[in-house]
Amino acid sequence: MRRNPQLIFPTYPNHHTFMVSRKTIFSIPVFILLSGCASFYQLNYEFNKNFEQGNIEEAANILDQNKKAAKSKTRFLYYANQGVVEHLLGNYQESNKWLEQAYLFGEDYHKNYLNFAASYFLNPNLIVYPGEDHEHLILLYYKALNFLKMEDYDAALVECRRLNQRLYELGDKYLSENKYQKDAFIQNLMGIIYDASGDYNNAFIAYRNSLEIYQNEFSEMFGLSAPEQLKKDLLRTASLAGFPEELDKFSEELGMEYKPLPPTSGGELVFFWHNGLSPVKDEWSINFVAVKGDGGQIFFQNEEYGLNFPFYYDTSEDGNASITDLTGTRVAFPKYVEREPFFQYASLEIDNYYYPLEKAEDINAIAFKTLRERMLEELGKGLLRVAIKKTVEKQVRKEDETLGFLVGLVNFASEQADTRNWQTMPHSIHYSRVPLEEGENEITLHTEGPRGENSQTFTFMGEKGKTQFQTYQSLESKSTL
Template identity: 45%
Template sequence: MRKQYFFSLLVLLPLLILTSCATYYQQNIKFQTSVANGELPKAKELLESDKGKTGKNRILYLFNKGWLNWMMNENTESNTALEEADKMIEDQQKNYGLEALALITNPNVKPYKPEDFEVVLVNYFKALNYLNIGKYSDALVEVRRVNEKLNQLNDKYPDHKNRYQDDAFAHIVMGLIYDANHEYNDAFVAYRNALNVYENSYKTNFNIQVPEQLKWDLMRAAYRTGFNEELRFYEQKFNLKYETKPNDGGELVFFWHNGFGPVKSEWSINFTKTSSNNGFVTFANEQYGMSFPIYIGDKSDNEKSGFSKLSFLRIAFPKYLERKPIFTNADITANGKTYSLQFAQDINGIAFKTLNDRMLREMGNAILRLATKKALEAAARKENENLGSAISIVNALTEKTDTRNWQTLPYSISYTRITLPAGENVIDFSAYSHNPSTPKKETLKFNIIKGKTIFYTYTSIESLPPVE
């Protein structure tokens, strides 16, 4: 039986040789290049012709389809794709056959399981689609789900939770939508929650300060709700003085998506077997201060023998490669007044920290995976030297980490809210790079209705390629 199983692996050898080196980003470089060049129709054509639209990578296909539809103002189509992705994530069940195969090959054989921050960004983009078509109540439902999902995800990690446990920007968007609906009490609560997350989590974990716009919105919501004591408290806390201003027009909430988030590559770490007793073998890395005991008491005698001969493991893990955006900051100008777009969400930073937290949780499983492969190799070699050598080759080729990820997400999100007179308004958007003499400029027009709020998202796709 074992020989038949090993033989089935050997049949895959040519395929493993062809696919063992390229990362997911490299395998999809034509699509990524089209996206980076702003050739969205071409990117859409490439996406639809991709064999990955079915099978284990369907969620990634739906992520990219939803993003492309959103970029092309196809909001209903975008939400259809994202809703399917959302349901697939909720319905993901362990396929134990694939789990077993992954244990002796690598995680790429399984359907893609999104990172926690990717899971909740599905709802953020669904909310943007609803905002674009004026369905603010539906948008509010989606934004609420961001932090509901984060709570559910972190409940699964009692021993090592993510540093990304609450989303400050989601609270801001909730507050902005409540504000647009003139529900100022709820807006105040949402803004206050956002402030708490920035101060207690984002500042420490992601080096993000409280946006000035949030401070003013919080004080304004307190004033409109009649929370005079709270207004005075925040005026003192922020060292600002809130002043009411007449508003005979409407408001524009302007989001700026800058650049692209990171892509996954891989790195490796060495572990040495330090002990073996009471049914456990322990592998450790002194440099990183890591030690992981693995129970092998339920293994076969041949596998135990294989484990006993192991002294060293080199394990592959995913890592992120940053794609630095070309632009560092931006502003909008209306009626002679300039408003800075304030940094509010660091998706790049959240990605790096979330992956690091996951790796600390899953290191033991990775060690078990490779140790099992090595033990099976030793067991096969004991039965047949040639078979053992062949398995050794297969193991070397399949010791590959999962480099799949959602690669059309923005690097960061900034925003501002401005008051505009009713009627048509001309807005000048300017984005600045390290060479401030050549900003990118674009003129936009908005029809403002008295007492109403418009939401708009501007995307700058200009980014540098990923670097090691």
């Protein structure tokens, strides 16, 4: 049985040859072509609307009524969304069941090459959505949070090891140093979990790795510096793990003097603030002019963006020479649309002392970067897709002008970008560590936006030597889609 939502308070080119018959063209269901006209966000508008307004129970009911989605080409997103809504409803065990299905999907995913080939002729929505790299990391973050809420540190550490494996796979996948292949926040999270379990050695290593990524990759790629809390935790665990040389080294490097403090009587609270919502994918297009070149080449050119893509074609009389008759074409690509958070700053207040919630992960920026990194690949695939479809259209027109015209309509309707992505992730993740007194502790969360400040009060029972974890989701955005 679901509980009422808690802690959510919205206030407002390789050369390819395809032989396609007339029968093949018109066996394509019309609804497949027309469904591509709406973005993934629009196709799931009722769910998105309720989720954004904080009607999490209703959003969960909408998911439950759409059980076919569990076997659809967007099943990864169905599993991930189920995991998020159950997390927000406080059903952490149920949330992890869905998130585990998303994780196993990522482990077992193999491309369906028939659908993959069809995506060149129609649109990329015909292949199973594999999930973005950062989406596979964030789902394990949610799993770890669920286990922490259930005070199962051993299980949370298993998710740490899975996260570490995914990070290694990213490093192997991308050789360029300027690609998103390391995640400072995930390393920081691993440190926090090791820290809470009393494994200060591994906590220090994870904190150190996190600091290095913030100082190098994250600072350059996303303009995101290492949180002050991370620096404090690094020095503290260096001391607790018995690494005096490392402690001296980082104290000097960070310009911070480490002063050991006695353990608090009520343990500590690690508070994660999920601010706003991640971007959604939409569609944009580029017009290209096709220019015949020498040596069996055709160039798709766009002067506005300075783009020039060569393709090889068959110059034989009965080959694909018809592609040289093309004068221009439109190619559709995905783009991200940011949902800028309503709140810009937050802090925790306890006993008139304020602890700022520092930004540790910018999911919005990561999403934009990962798409930019593969934009040339998207351009090449899109042009190849259009070139193939246009070639088929020209060949059919030679035999039957009317049929060729209908093929052109099919081509136009099927030229759609893949706008699928996980849209219930937060825009950014902020956190802070707060000392607790034994017994009852009253903590107030202050969030600040253009219309002033909102406050929400929580009560935590402090217990010596124990680290507690809390998440809070602010769903508000400055504008709606």
